[in-house]
Amino acid sequence: MSMLKVENLSKTFTGNDGRELTVLHEVSFEIGAGETFAIVGPSGSGKTTLLGLCAGLDQASSGAVYLNGIQLDPLSEDERAAVRNEHVGFIFQNFQLLPTLTALENVMIPLELQGDPDALSQATELLRRVELNDRLDHYPSQLSGGEQQRVAMARAFANRPKILFADEPTGNLDEDTGQLVEDLLFQLNEEANTTLVLVTHDLDLAAKTQRMLRLKGGKVVI
Template sequence: MLKLKDIHKSYLSGGHPLEVLGGISTSVEAGESLAIVGPSGSGKTTLLGICAGLDTPSSGSVHLMEEPLSELSEDHRARIRNQHVGFVFQNFQLIPTLTALENVCIPLELKGQRNVHKKAMSWLERVGLAQRSDHYPVQLSGGEQQRVAIARASVSEPAVLFADEPTGNLDEETSGQIEELLFSTHRETGNTLILVTHDTELAAHMDRVLRLRNGMVEMAQA
């Protein structure tokens, strides 16, 4: 499903290269769940973006669904993301001028599918928000917005779901509900789940944990 080999990522800072990732290698099997953890500044979100094809490494190779992401154009990577990837962000990233239902429809419309409202509504029902389908993001709580975001990320049945601190902006009770929703979706769809989190309890429920420190793998555990 996903293979990383010797991933390095550097940025220019004050005219000098700043290495964010220093040689990450790992692989994730289809249907597996992986948590990427570590202190702030350890490179977690950068690594997740490279895994998802949102960013490219300075060196090293990334293969997602057997496609060499690091060698492809942005347009080609975008097509792979549209076809195979779902993404859940910490700050939800719903389009404010669209209703919950319209937000969930977006991935299906990008694929040119028909009967998108029916399928989108079925996912809003699965996340417990069918009765809020005509509400705009500003009319929803943080937990409700994240439920919509999970429905949007899952509606096109992606092979792999990436989540960047999906409970980071939520209170403890709501975080627990979102975690259970992520895991139930993972079980029902059989997708591959890869997430970044500071939540040690959430990480403990994943199949494997990859711990980063200073841009390098400090520990990998099952």
């Protein structure tokens, strides 16, 4: 079964001077359910733009995106948000934790939004899985970068997403911390049988996935 299908996807921006800049050129690929997949390429190659389109955070100029069989392109912003809430998890390079909430409260958010009566115990267990059971009551400012990313990872898996998008998940971490985050990410992903889409410039990290797509100048290269 296809979890993500991208057909002839292009994205063009219009600058303040009226000039058009095409950052993605007719990109096509398909990812099966439970597959691990990497999108690689140098800075400015269109990786993050492509991820945003695949996740329904933005709309393409042309082409189509099907997420778990749902075509995102005709949907309104609210409808795309509803699809994301039901099917998608995110891990970002800069963590994006809420600073006024503890680690435990950050992980509980998606569970509470779904009305899960077991939110507290599930969030506690997820933080234990990422080796942070002694940091439950700490705020993001009291955590290291690696600890913040592990909280973000626990939050991403909290709503049991069918597909997880990770944008440079180790980009702000030192080598040892990055390795720990990588290992936990693949471990949790395998246990949950989630489709994983990694955006990275790190070829060693990309090599751990089953397949990779290379971008250069917004085009797929072999």
